[in-house]
Amino acid sequence: MLRNRALQTVHAAAKRHVTSQVRNYSRRALTTLAAFPDLRMETMVQTTSKHGMDVIHDPLLSKGTAFSMSERERLGIRGLVPPRTQEMDKQLKRIIRNLRECKTPLEKFIFMNALQDRNETLYYRLLIDNLEELSQIVYTPTVGEACQRFHSIYRRSRGMYFSSLDRGQMSAMVHNWPHDQVDVIVVTDGSRVLGLGDLGANGMQIPIGKLSLYVAGGGIRPTSILPVVLDIGTNNEELLNDPLYLGMGHRRLEGEEYYSFVDEWVHAIQSRYPNALIQFEDFKYPHAYNLLHKYQDNICCFNDDIQSTSAVALAGVLAALKARGQAITDLNEERIICVGAGSAGVGVCEGIVDCMVEQGKVTSREDAYRRIWMLDQHGLLGNPHIASTDGSKPTSLGLGDRTSLDERQMCYLKKDMKDRMTLEEVVKSVKPTVILGLSGAPGVFTEGAIRAMAEGVEKPVVFPLSNPTRQSECSAEQAFKWTDGRAIFASGSPFKDVEYNGKTCKVNQINNVMSFPGLGLGITVSRASRVTSKMFMETAITIANMASEDQLKSGILFPGVSALREISKEVAVRVCEVAHEQGLARAQLRQGVSLKNIIEESMWSPHYVPLIRISQD
Numbered sequence: 001m002l003r004n005r006a007l008q009t010v011h012a013a014a015k016r017h018v019t020s021q022v023r024n025y026s027r028r029a030l031t032t033l034a035a036f037p038d039l040r041m042e043t044m045v046q047t048t049s050k051h052g053m054d055v056i057h058d059p060l061l062s063k064g065t066a067f068s069m070s071e072r073e074r075l076g077i078r079g080l081v082p083p084r085t086q087e088m089d090k091q092l093k094r095i096i097r098n099l100r101e102c103k104t105p106l107e108k109f110i111f112m113n114a115l116q117d118r119n120e121t122l123y124y125r126l127l128i129d130n131l132e133e134l135s136q137i138v139y140t141p142t143v144g145e146a147c148q149r150f151h152s153i154y155r156r157s158r159g160m161y162f163s164s165l166d167r168g169q170m171s172a173m174v175h176n177w178p179h180d181q182v183d184v185i186v187v188t189d190g191s192r193v194l195g196l197g198d199l200g201a202n203g204m205q206i207p208i209g210k211l212s213l214y215v216a217g218g219g220i221r222p223t224s225i226l227p228v229v230l231d232i233g234t235n236n237e238e239l240l241n242d243p244l245y246l247g248m249g250h251r252r253l254e255g256e257e258y259y260s261f262v263d264e265w266v267h268a269i270q271s272r273y274p275n276a277l278i279q280f281e282d283f284k285y286p287h288a289y290n291l292l293h294k295y296q297d298n299i300c301c302f303n304d305d306i307q308s309t310s311a312v313a314l315a316g317v318l319a320a321l322k323a324r325g326q327a328i329t330d331l332n333e334e335r336i337i338c339v340g341a342g343s344a345g346v347g348v349c350e351g352i353v354d355c356m357v358e359q360g361k362v363t364s365r366e367d368a369y370r371r372i373w374m375l376d377q378h379g380l381l382g383n384p385h386i387a388s389t390d391g392s393k394p395t396s397l398g399l400g401d402r403t404s405l406d407e408r409q410m411c412y413l414k415k416d417m418k419d420r421m422t423l424e425e426v427v428k429s430v431k432p433t434v435i436l437g438l439s440g441a442p443g444v445f446t447e448g449a450i451r452a453m454a455e456g457v458e459k460p461v462v463f464p465l466s467n468p469t470r471q472s473e474c475s476a477e478q479a480f481k482w483t484d485g486r487a488i489f490a491s492g493s494p495f496k497d498v499e500y501n502g503k504t505c506k507v508n509q510i511n512n513v514m515s516f517p518g519l520g521l522g523i524t525v526s527r528a529s530r531v532t533s534k535m536f537m538e539t540a541i542t543i544a545n546m547a548s549e550d551q552l553k554s555g556i557l558f559p560g561v562s563a564l565r566e567i568s569k570e571v572a573v574r575v576c577e578v579a580h581e582q583g584l585a586r587a588q589l590r591q592g593v594s595l596k597n598i599i600e601e602s603m604w605s606p607h608y609v610p611l612i613r614i615s616q617d
């Protein structure tokens, strides 16, 4: 009787809490509840109306073998799981042993996927405790292969799909998602998945992987994330001809049809989740930019490949200056080549230009553009009117078949240099100090180009940032070999450190995963209404200042993925501050509590909490 009354108190408290989590319930109830061995003062509890097998099969509730005896009684699952209660530490031992028995990265991916589908708490504990090893499975590089094989390895649905069949239905469909509170949505149209091209609806693994890292690295709640694919078709012939492909079997919608489709989705999602942060991911150029410009001033959104990559690449360049013993305010003294003139290349270079302008050592934006040389698949963005030294004619009027260059790319066009110069020619002419690869083209950092670069600078900054590993512009080993071990090196996907002439050459990873979880956390906690370029700039500076002097001396630019929660905390604090400074924060600051404490308190971490059953009314 007393127990029931105590539980009623908990139920009542639970109903008042949107998070379904109850803390500090009444002292009397607690005294009574002391009889429940798993419920103690200060214990967080999770309530559910589910019962029996429904609890066991819900990955957000399931504890596998870890249900306490009282929970087994309360939830009607006594006898439905093996009799011995095994806590998480034992489960982790078993799961790691099984994971390590998987022979290939893809097998490990499938294993992790299955774990996420049955027990998310355990999945995230495992991921957080082994972030460096397992981010390479749930994220790049293995997620790339998982996307290519998505239709072959498909097991169970996760996330939401909006397809061309759903026109006119989307605002009703968004109510099919089972959670009322969504903080972060990652959406892709699968048109440029990593450096692997158009993978259509198979791109779903990217939002799922990114959001896993939002939870593991940024402490966002697993119930508050939503992975989305906009299935606007695919131009990938292989997928179109594959009977097992799960997406729509037509070519991509383009033009007005494309933009009105995305618009319907944005309005639908806004109608149910007006405060959610939307991350646009792996949209091909120029859709990526067009969508960003259409929505960034009206809703809380950003493009990961353009803006978040820009933050982390800028952080890498600034940290490299520190590693060389230069001031980070001397960015204008660098000569930077960027190979790749798409979303990521243009986005990263815009971030560098913004920073040069902010530092005040360039006379104008144009002056900053002059310090960056950009190449696309044809070579340097140069002047088609300058005659070639090889005797070939200048390209015809205007830009020849470069007519597709837009105003963003034109800013980098070098009027005093021949169009389409090869990378090696550009390097010899420009003597760069920094080279960035955002082309998705493996091996474009040739031996000739990198050796020529290393002749002109003591510590060349070599950042082949394309993903996954096999799309990298060069390998770590090549970069160190061709620069006599002098390179400051970072890649988009992980490489191992390299032993060169008896010295360990450090490999850094520059991937937007270093920035988006912290950014999302800062936006969520401050309830910022918009995402601004200042937030990305400050994210870059925060990350650039994270390595110690000793780390910088040894070639480490900032802590790696294993420190992601720490990095995210720092980034989130700065993003919150910027949101308040810019008048965009809708959450009140709490008197006497530091932002860091607020951020720390709000970060979800995976622990089993007692489950309590409540009636459905």
Ligand SMILES: NC(=O)C1=CN([C@@H]2O[C@H](COP(=O)(O)OP(=O)(O)OC[C@H]3O[C@@H](n4cnc5c(N)ncnc54)[C@H](O)[C@@H]3O)[C@@H](O)[C@H]2O)C=CC1
Residues within 6 Å of the ligand: 192, 193, 194, 195, 196, 284, 285, 304, 305, 306, 309, 339, 340, 341, 342, 343, 344, 345, 375, 376, 377, 378, 379, 437, 438, 439, 440, 441, 444, 465, 466, 467, 468, 471, 491, 492, 493, 510, 511, 512, 513
């Ligand atoms: N490390 C990171 O955090 C990130 C890395 N990336 C990587 O950057 C790459 C490009 O992504 P997006 O810019 O979104 O793609 P995109 O398709 O918009 O642009 C690719 C650009 O590379 C150029 N390109 C292609 N082949 C080339 C070649 N052989 N030589 C020189 N340029 C060439 C194209 O002309 C185009 O300008 C992808 O591999 C992606 O994985 C993208 C975002 C974040």
Ligand SMILES: CC(=O)C(=O)O
Residues within 6 Å of the ligand: 140, 193, 194, 195, 282, 304, 305, 466, 467, 492, 511, 512, 513
């Ligand atoms: C990391 C990432 O977002 C990309 O390669 O597209």
Ligand SMILES: [Mg+2]
Residues within 6 Å of the ligand: 194, 281, 282, 304, 305
């Ligand atoms: Mg991406």
